[in-house]
Amino acid sequence: MEKTKELVFIPGPGLGHLISAVETGRKILGRHQYLSITYLLIDMVPNDKALYNYTQSLSSATTPRLRFTNLSRTQPDCTQELNLKNPSAFVTEFICSQKPLVREAVLEIIKFESSQVVGFMVDLFCVSMIDVADEFKIPSYVFFTSSAGFLSVMLRVQTITDEFKQDITEYKDTDKELLIPGFQNQVPAKILPSGMLDKRRTFFLDMYIARRIRGSKGIIVNTFMELETNPIKALLSDGKNPPVYPIGPLINLKHHSDEDESIRRWLDNQPVSSVVFLCFGSWGRFGEEQVKEIAAALERSGYRFLWSLRRPPTDGTVGSPNDYENPEEVLPPGFLERTRGIGKVIGWAPQVAVLSHPAVGGFVSHCGWNSILESIWFGVPIAGWPLYAEQHINTYEMVVELGLAVDINMDSKIMVTSEEIERGIRHLMNGNEIRKKVKEMKEKSHKTLIEGGSSYDFLGRLIDDIVHILHN
Known part of the structure; x- marks a missing residue:
């Protein structure tokens, strides 16, 4: 009997990385009926309910060739290290500490005579797991969850550091600009991730990832050719890189209506494209003074708004924020009353559900x-x-390179005034040219995933390459 062909996928810790990894797996399984995928989940947060609920929702009935194995933590006291103050420790200490568990899980798979592991797919934060793949002589692919533009930046900075022997931290607080393959404009060094410019660093996280990426069998990128044409072409034409597979956009379009019913009802009562939605991700939050500036800008602009307002951790760390029990404690006096009817302040936001609603215009x-x-x-x-992180590069690419966004604070001002915020919101909601370009890119993002689209074709190449390696 022919052995089952198994891919081992190691997503980065956290729901955001897992969702796009699962979407990748679904697409692969949809195109090759003899492959199965096992996800090895690194348990960063004990008893993570969101992660548990998501994996439970993926029943074997709907995804029979897609399985999940939770790895028990080998260093239970490591959680305190896992924050943005020390990302290098996160990669080098915590992720590396999970290698024995990954090794054991792979042994469990291959000990069955009917199973053959044909490839490792590792999140960019888990590139140290390439060592485990090498031990088993299994090809490894890096799953790059950011843009092709940022991948090009990382690889260029690695070249500057390793081949040209330049200290990139010397560019901090200067007007230095970098020539990045695939960028039409020179990129200001000041918008590089802060970790790249930190003279106090003991470990260069981005360079470690870039070096490991170059040693992989291929790079899977959550993007698409029509969006990032120039960076992707530059990566494909550089003979120093492994093959690049832009197969995105990888998005989980499902959401639970019971979690967002009140928000949906409020949006249902708003005119089409009239609402500006403010949401800053799972780690995004502001101090009280900045919150008041945002509130003043929203009130003066007069636009309808839905604002996901989160509280910074009370212990002073940079961990994930929580919802306010009473947002009035940080908002200007009377703000909620004065904006009643045109605005809604919420905590955690079901982002996909909100962005998909026709009332949202920015x-x-x-x-x-x-x-x-x-x-x-x-x-x-x-x-x-x-x-x-790389969000400044993303903003630069969207605003300067592609003209698909407007800028509010790309330069990282400590305090953004209400006047600057209001100006950005007005430009966003009145920018007909940008709105037109985004609508056009929307159509391309849908077409790229269907037969004949670029991402569809690149996914086929990825599967062909895995199968080719398998048969050689």
């Missing part, structure tokens, strides 16, 4: 890559307010 966003892809899919223009 999105003030941190420009995380998943959020950008979702906004494009639904044809909602963005005003970029990046907060951390």
